[in-house]
Amino acid sequence: MSGPKPLAVTGAVLDGTTVGLRCEGGRIAALGPEVVPEPGDETIKAGGAPLVAPLVNGHTHAAMTLFRGYGGDLPLMRWLRERIWPVEARLEPDDVYWGTRLACAEMIRTGTTRFWDMYWHPGASARAVRDAGIRATIGGPLFDVEGGTEAMKETALRSLEELADVGGEIDASLAPHSIYTVSEGLLRWVAELAVEREVPVQIHLSETEDEVSECLDRRDVRPAVYLDRLGLLGERTVLAHGVWLDESELELIAERGCTVVANPAANMKLAVGGVLPYPAACRAGVRVGLGTDGAGSNDSLDLLADLKLFALSQRHAARDATVIPAREAWSIATGGVELRPGGVADFLLLRAGAYELGVGELYSDLVYAASGSVVDATVVGGRVLMRGGEVPGLEEVVARAAERARRLGIG
Numbered sequence: 435m436s437g438p439k440p441l442a443v444t445g446a447v448l449d450g451t452t453v454g455l456r457c458e459g460g461r462i463a464a465l466g467p468e469v470v471p472e473p474g475d476e477t478i479k480a481g482g483a484p485l486v487a488p489l490v491n492g493h494t495h496a497a498m499t500l501f502r503g504y505g506g507d508l509p510l511m512r513w514l515r516e517r518i519w520p521v522e523a524r525l526e527p528d529d530v531y532w533g534t535r536l537a538c539a540e541m542i543r544t545g546t547t548r549f550w551d552m553y554w555h556p557g558a559s560a561r562a563v564r565d566a567g568i569r570a571t572i573g574g575p576l577f578d579v580e581g582g583t584e585a586m587k588e589t590a591l592r593s594l595e596e597l598a599d600v601g602g603e604i605d606a607s608l609a610p611h612s613i614y615t616v617s618e619g620l621l622r623w624v625a626e627l628a629v630e631r632e633v634p635v636q637i638h639l640s641e642t643e644d645e646v647s648e649c650l651d652r653r654d655v656r657p658a659v660y661l662d663r664l665g666l667l668g669e670r671t672v673l674a675h676g677v678w679l680d681e682s683e684l685e686l687i688a689e690r691g692c693t694v695v696a697n698p699a700a701n702m703k704l705a706v707g708g709v710l711p712y713p714a715a716c717r718a719g720v721r722v723g724l725g726t727d728g729a730g731s732n733d734s735l736d737l738l739a740d741l742k743l744f745a746l747s748q749r750h751a752a753r754d755a756t757v758i759p760a761r762e763a764w765s766i767a768t769g770g771v772e773l774r775p776g777g778v779a780d781f782l783l784l785r786a787g788a789y790e791l792g793v794g795e796l797y798s799d800l801v802y803a804a805s806g807s808v809v810d811a812t813v814v815g816g817r818v819l820m821r822g823g824e825v826p827g828l829e830e831v832v833a834r835a836a837e838r839a840r841r842l843g844i845g
């Protein structure tokens with residue numbers, strides 16, 4: 435299939451300047467005040483709409499949209515044992531496909547164009563992401579504390595192959611669930627395979643205080659030190675949560691070049707009792723990202739809403755209103771990407787004249803006043819996935835996901 439027809443945007447506002455933008459072959463071909471459409475371009479007249487980089491959701495379990503609100507008032511371990519794990523044992527690829535399509539629709543609606551996903555039937559998630567037209571780094575979760583290590587290795591190898599074959603903008607990854615659900619042997623194997631295949635690793639780390647004390651009891655070291663001993667801390671490693679990391683662990687993580695992804699909404703909903711120590715992470719030089727976690731424990735995938743929670747919870751915990759200036763918060767949510775000629779043609783147009791954005795400083799308004807509903811157009815690789823706030827095909831996606839949830843006995 436050939437790429438989309440060249441796309442031009444006129445009359446958009448980038449950092450206070452009215453600009454035009456042209457996309458060709460999935461890249462931004464030109465961007466600036468003098469840029470105008472060329473004959474044959476598909477054209478969007480932005481009418482003064484702010485033009486911004488899209489959001490990156492650094493940690494989620496997309497298909498868990500099917501479990502939104504299911505057992506939502508239970509504590510973490512009861513929620514997992516009584517509700518989530520029994521129903522996950524019955525999941526079929528089509529459940530994951532439609533749950534992920536629903537997640538992608540919500541992300542397109544709210545301005546996320548790339549996400550990191552860890553979930554069962556990763557091939558089905560990848561097909562959903564491809565069909566929705568966005569980007570994801572996907573891994574099937576690995577668990578083996580109750581045995582089955584060899585079978586897990588086979589599953590991991592098979593899913594790397596399956597993910598490589600799906601097409602679309604999918605990157606394969608390895609996703610050992612956590613240090614308390616994966617054996618030492620399997621974690622070492624993952625570390626070696628990740629180096630050999632040059633694939634990223636995503637893992638939950640230090641979400642709860644119990645995880646840390648159990649690690650200290652069993653291994654005599656803190657969780658990040660344990661992972662480092664197994665060879666799992668590297669530049670392609672993404673650590674989700676990191677609520678209970680101490681300063682020496684943050685220094686180690688910075689030295690190894692890993693990214694830590696904060697999930698403030700899920701942490702608060704599951705009452706883990708703390709926040710990622712962001713000021714200490716910054717002092718150590720750790721790269722920080724932002725995630726929603728799954729819709730089962732958030733329950734929204736609106737990353738802009740969670741960006742506000744992130745900034746507020748950090749200021750509150752630090753008793754310091756200068757922690758995370760708005761521009762810095764925005765850069766965390768976008769993965770530090772800036773729109774430039776030659777870069778991938780992923781961008782958002784915000785609602786022109788939106789009341790939330792009309793008066794104050796844009797980035798401050800985006801962090802503290804807006805939600806994902808300010809996004810008017812979402813473009814990925816030069817393809818327009820949403821315009822005027824409407825995601826085409828949304829009704830079918832919602833209906834099919836609801837049907838799959840009913841099949842699972844939810845809702």
Ligand SMILES: [Zn+2]
Nearest residue numbers: 638674727728
């Ligand atoms: Zn998670």
